Amino acid sequence: MPELPEVETVARGLRQAILGRRIISVTLGKTDFIDDPVALELHLPGRRIEAVERYGKFMLLRLSAVSGETRVATNGDAAPASLLVHLGMTGQIAPSPAGQPLEKHTHVCMLLDDGRELRYTDARRFGRIAYLTKALLAEELTGFGADPLEVSKEEFADRICGRRARIKALLLDQSVLRGVGNIYADESLWKAKIHPARLGANLSRKQAHTLRRVLQDILRKAIVLRGSSISDFLDAEGEPGEYQRHHRAYGREGKGCYRCKTPVRRAIVAGRSSYFCPRCQPSPRGFAALPLAGKNGRKTKRKNAKDADKSRRRNGKSRRAPGAAEKR
């Protein structure tokens, strides 16, 4: 699940691998997660990849203006532009030799001028890709919060302490901070000994300062270790990260807290599974954790209405022929 450290890792890998390459052509598979697929096919060819940046959980491939004969075909829209890439949950982007068989769920292939292909694969298609002109990009990037690695302690405290939302929700809110997701939210709250369900307004400024400090430490450490590979995160070289070995709370339900040995608990906060130590991170009044999962984990519950829906979709799935890139 790519959060800031994972996206930073991928951006660095891409920078190493494809900076300066020119895009020759674009082939698309499924396109329902692409803003304007035709724009990709129309405007990407002929452009050079001049920079790879990270903005929160987004990657930005900065593209040169188009020149020469290609320019005629693009109907005048030749100014520098950007390709915005969000990896969602399962997105991967990496160059590979053009001849290589396509991985399953490959939805974008960009042929480069050195013969390789920059490929985007995404099983769940929670990601997003958009070709953006300068103006559209500026519009796209408004409304995001501070970069957690850059934010000052005062600004961080201001953004947290004045709010009545739960701290977990605030950490996950991209308009408060850009780039933090479920894993690093839980890890930093554990380190700071703050319960995820506490309200921002009920934290002292000192606690906010602590939270910012540990969040930055954790993010920096995670970047050094090339991110966390929980299920299927791979960097631009196709390598998993290492930071999952350092998780202290996330995914550790029932296991002993690294500080006090108390079993880590799980609760739903801000709609997400949240892991915390019930002793080090005392709950706000009236807050109940989920009952500890049994030996075999699963509980039998009825959630319903969702999977009925899902089966319906699955069974009547003649609606969409698999894209060309879907073949294996």
Added chain:
DNA sequence: CTCGATCCCTGGACGC
């Protein structure tokens, strides 16, 4: 302003 609910999507794990 903040909340929960719902939807998007698929693979993997598990229950029976």
Added chain:
DNA sequence: TGCGTCCAGGGATCGA
């Protein structure tokens, strides 16, 4: 073996 169910979760959206 095989089907049904649950879960993972970032983000958009909507109603309370």
